[in-house]
Amino acid sequence: MSVESEVSTGQTIAPQIHVTAGLDLAAGLQRAGKLSEAATELERVLAAARATPYEIEFQTRIRLGMTLSDIYLSLDQIQDARDLLADEVAFAEKISEIMRATGTPAQRRAATSGYLQVRDRATQLALIGQTAPDITVKTWIKGGPVALADLRGRVVLLEFWATWCKPCQEMFPKLKSLHEQESLRGLEITAITRHYMAYGGTDESIAEELQLMSAMVTDHGVGFAVGVAEDERLQAIYGANGLPTVVLIDRQGVVRYAGPGGEDPGFDEMLQQCLNESV
Numbered sequence: 001m002s003v004e005s006e007v008s009t010g011q012t013i014a015p016q017i018h019v020t021a022g023l024d025l026a027a028g029l030q031r032a033g034k035l036s037e038a039a040t041e042l043e044r045v046l047a048a049a050r051a052t053p054y055e056i057e058f059q060t061r062i063r064l065g066m067t068l069s070d071i072y073l074s075l076d077q078i079q080d081a082r083d084l085l086a087d088e089v090a091f092a093e094k095i096s097e098i099m100r101a102t103g104t105p106a107q108r109r110a111a112t113s114g115y116l117q118v119r120d121r122a123t124q125l126a127l128i129g130q131t132a133p134d135i136t137v138k139t140w141i142k143g144g145p146v147a148l149a150d151l152r153g154r155v156v157l158l159e160f161w162a163t164w165c166k167p168c169q170e171m172f173p174k175l176k177s178l179h180e181q182e183s184l185r186g187l188e189i190t191a192i193t194r195h196y197m198a199y200g201g202t203d204e205s206i207a208e209e210l211q212l213m214s215a216m217v218t219d220h221g222v223g224f225a226v227g228v229a230e231d232e233r234l235q236a237i238y239g240a241n242g243l244p245t246v247v248l249i250d251r252q253g254v255v256r257y258a259g260p261g262g263e264d265p266g267f268d269e270m271l272q273q274c275l276n277e278s279v
Helices: 015-031 036-053 058-075 078-102 107-125 166-185 202-218 233-238 265-276
Strands: 139-142 154-160 189-194 225-229 245-249 255-259
Touching: 015 036, 015 058, 015 166, 036 058, 058 078, 058 107, 078 107, 107 233, 107 245, 107 255, 139 202, 154 166, 154 233, 166 189, 166 202, 166 265, 189 233, 202 225, 225 233, 233 245, 245 265, 255 265
Parallel strands: 154 189, 189 225
Antiparallel strands: 139 225, 154 245, 245 255
C-alpha cells in the first residue's frame, strides 16, 4: 500500500514528511524481499520529490535516488539505475552550485558531499559491464607492480582506502582472510590509496605519510599488493572518493561490481559468481 498524500481531515501532508514516509515504507518492503514493490513506491515518491524539489531536504533527496538506483541494480535494471542517477547528479550539481554561492559553510559542505556521493555512484554504475580502466600507481608499498592486463584469467578485487578511514582499517582483516581463502581459486587483491595529509606537501611530509601507510599494512600482515596512486585521478575514474570502495573485475577484465563491498550481500554473491566462472 502506498503512503497517502492526504490525511483524513483533507489536509495535504508536507512534501518532506510524504517522501520520508515513502522511504520508510520502501525500506520495509526491501527487508521483506519485495524489491519490485519497493521500487514502485520509491518511483512514486521520487516523482513527488521532483514536483516539489525545494521542499525536500537535500540529504533526503540523495538517499531517495541512491536507494532506488540500488534497487534497480538488484532487479537487473541497470540502465534504469543509470538514467535515474544521471538526472539526480544534474540536480545535485545545481544545488551544490547554489550553496557555493549563497550557503553557509556547513550548507556548502553538505551540498558538496551529497553531490559527490551521487556522482560517484553514477560513475560506478557506468563502469559495470565495461573493461576496467587500467590502474596507475606511483609507489608500491607491498608487492607490485600490478597491471590489470597482466591479471586476465584471475578475478581482481580493487580496494580504495586511506589511513584515516576507520571502516578501511576494519576491512583489512576481512580482505586478508578473503585473500587467504580464495587466492587458490584465482582471487587477486590490490589495495590502493593516495596521499591525503601530505598531498602537495614537502618531500619530508610525503615520506612520513608513506611510513604511516606502510606501518598499517605491516600491522595487518596483508599478503596482497598495496599501492599509492599519484593523485586523486584514479579515484575519480572509479567513483571511489567515498571510502572504502571495492571494485570487482572478472577473469575477462570486465567490471562486475563497484560499491562499498563489506557487508553488501550483492558483493559476496558477485564474488562467488566470478570465482566460479571459467577463464
